[in-house]
Amino acid sequence: MILQLVITMECDILVIGAGIFGLSSAFYLKTQNSGKRVVVIDRLGGPGQGNSAKSEGAFRNLFTSETNFLLADSTIDWFKHMEEDLGYHINLSYIGYLFLLSEEQYTGQRAAFDRIRGWGAEMRVLEREELEEMIPDLVTDFAEDEEAELLGLKPVDYGVLGRKCGSLDADALTRAYEEEFLKLGGEVSYGTEASRLILKPVEELEIPGEPFVWQDTHIAGAETSKGEIKAETTVIAAGAWSESLLDPIGFDSFMRPKKRQLFAFKDPRLDGLFKVEGLNDYGAMPLTVLPKASILFRPELSEGSIWLGCADNLGRRFKLEDDPKAEEDYYTNNVYHALVKYFPCFKDVRPMNMWADQYAINSFDEIPVVTSIPRMIYVGAGSGSGIMKCDAVARVAAALHGGEEEVELYGGRRFRVADLGIHKRRAERESLVI
Numbered sequence: 001m002i003l004q005l006v007i008t009m010e011c012d013i014l015v016i017g018a019g020i021f022g023l024s025s026a027f028y029l030k031t032q033n034s035g036k037r038v039v040v041i042d043r044l045g046g047p048g049q050g051n052s053a054k055s056e057g058a059f060r061n062l063f064t065s066e067t068n069f070l071l072a073d074s075t076i077d078w079f080k081h082m083e084e085d086l087g088y089h090i091n092l093s094y095i096g097y098l099f100l101l102s103e104e105q106y107t108g109q110r111a112a113f114d115r116i117r118g119w120g121a122e123m124r125v126l127e128r129e130e131l132e133e134m135i136p137d138l139v140t141d142f143a144e145d146e147e148a149e150l151l152g153l154k155p156v157d158y159g160v161l162g163r164k165c166g167s168l169d170a171d172a173l174t175r176a177y178e179e180e181f182l183k184l185g186g187e188v189s190y191g192t193e194a195s196r197l198i199l200k201p202v203e204e205l206e207i208p209g210e211p212f213v214w215q216d217t218h219i220a221g222a223e224t225s226k227g228e229i230k231a232e233t234t235v236i237a238a239g240a241w242s243e244s245l246l247d248p249i250g251f252d253s254f255m256r257p258k259k260r261q262l263f264a265f266k267d268p269r270l271d272g273l274f275k276v277e278g279l280n281d282y283g284a285m286p287l288t289v290l291p292k293a294s295i296l297f298r299p300e301l302s303e304g305s306i307w308l309g310c311a312d313n314l315g316r317r318f319k320l321e322d323d324p325k326a327e328e329d330y331y332t333n334n335v336y337h338a339l340v341k342y343f344p345c346f347k348d349v350r351p352m353n354m355w356a357d358q359y360a361i362n363s364f365d366e367i368p369v370v371t372s373i374p375r376m377i378y379v380g381a382g383s384g385s386g387i388m389k390c391d392a393v394a395r396v397a398a399a400l401h402g403g404e405e406e407v408e409l410y411g412g413r414r415f416r417v418a419d420l421g422i423h424k425r426r427a428e429r430e431s432l433v434i
Contacts (some may be wrong), residue, residue, distance in 0.1 A: 048174030096286030
C-alpha cells in the first residue's frame with residue numbers, strides 16, 4: 001500500500017529512507033514481523049531516487065576483507081535468485097572486475113589474493129603479454145613517455161580479474177525490493193521528509209524540558225513534513241542524509257558524505273572496448289580499474305556506452321549536497337590526462353552525459369555499519385558499496401531488530417550480527433580499495 005497522506009500515525013517499525021539500504025531492510029523487517037506495521041518514508045517521490053538510482057550499479061566479491069567478501073558474495077547470489085527465480089529484470093551482467101596492477105602493486109597484494117582464492121572466489125591472474133593480446137587498446141609500458149613519467153603513472157604488469165563480478169540496473173534492483181516489501185503488506189509514503197527524531201524519556205513525567213540527563217531515553221519516532229509518526233522502532237537508512245537526523249541527538253553516524261561523479265561516453269573510437277575476447281561472455285571490457293589515480297570504467301551493455309568514474313579521495317571535501325552536479329572540467333582537465341595514457345582510444349572523446357551522487361563514507365574501514373540504541377537502528381556508511389552488499393546488510397539489520405546474535409545470509413552462511421556494530425565490531429580493513 002502506497003500512502004498519499006500522513007497527518008499523525010503510529011506504526012511498529014518506521015524506516016526513514018527508500019534507497020537500497022532502506023527498502024532492503026524494510027523487506028526483511030517485514031518478513032520477520034509479518035503481523036506488525038512497517039512503514040517506509042522518503043522525502044523524494046519514489047524508490048531509490050536519491051543516491052541509489054545514480055549509482056554505477058557495479059558489484060564485486062573481490063575483497064581482501066573476509067567480512068566484505070561474505071557480505072558481497074552472498075548478496076550477489078541473491079541478485080541471481082532475484083533475476084532467475086523471482087523474475088525481476090535487474091540487468092544482471094557478469095562482465096567481471098579487472099584490476100590493472102604494476103609489479104609492485106601485485107606483489108604487495110599477493111598474500112591477500114591467495115586468501116581470496118581460499119574463500120572460493122573465482123579469480124584469474126593475467127600477465128602483461130596476455131593483457132596486450134586481449135586488449136589491443138591498452139598501453140602497458142611508459143618507458144619512453146616523459147609525460148607519463150611526469151604524471152607518475154605506473155606500468156601494467158598484471159591484471160587480476162574477478163569473475164563473479166559485474167553490473168546491474170540499480171534503479172530496477174531498488175524497485176524490486178519495494179515490490180517485494182509491498183507484497184508483504186508493507187507501506188511507503190513518498191514526499192515525506194523526516195525533519196527530526198523524537199527523543200523521549202522511557203518514563204514520562206510530563207515536566208517541561210524532559211528528557212533530562214538523569215532519565216533513560218529512547219527514540220519514539222520522527223517529526224515529518226506530514227506530521228508526527230510514532231514508532232516502536234525507528235530505522236535510519238537515509239544514506240548521506242543520515243547525519244542530519246543523527247547529529248542533533250548526539251549519535252555518531254560513522255560516515256561523512258562525499259561527491260562522486262560519473263561520465264558516460266558513446267563514440268566509435270571506443271568500439272574496441274566492446275570487442276575484447278576471453279575476459280567475459282559479452283566480448284567487452286570488464287569493469288576496469290587503472291593502476292593510478294583510482295580511475296575506473298565499465299561498459300554499459302544496454303546502451304553501448306562506457307561509464308567512467310574516479311575515487312578522488314584526498315582533495316575532495318566532505319560535504320552534503322542535496323543535488324550534486326558533475327563537473328566536466330574535472331574530467332577534461334584532470335582525469336583525462338591519466339586515462340588517455342592507458343587507453344589512447346579516449347583521445348579527444350568528450351562525455352555525452354554526466355551526473356553525480358554522494359558516497360556515505362566510513363573512512364575507518366569502509367565497511368557498512370549496522371548498530372542500535374534503544375528503539376532505533378542505524379543502517380548506513382555503505383562507502384560506495386551499498387548496492388553490492390545490500391541484501392546481507394539488510395538481513396543483519398533485521399536480525400539486530402530481532403535480538404539475534406547471528407544471521408543466516410542468502411545461501412546458508414552464518415554471520416555475526418555484532419561484526420557490523422560499533423562496540424563489538426569485528427571487520428578487517430579493506431586493502432583492495434578503489
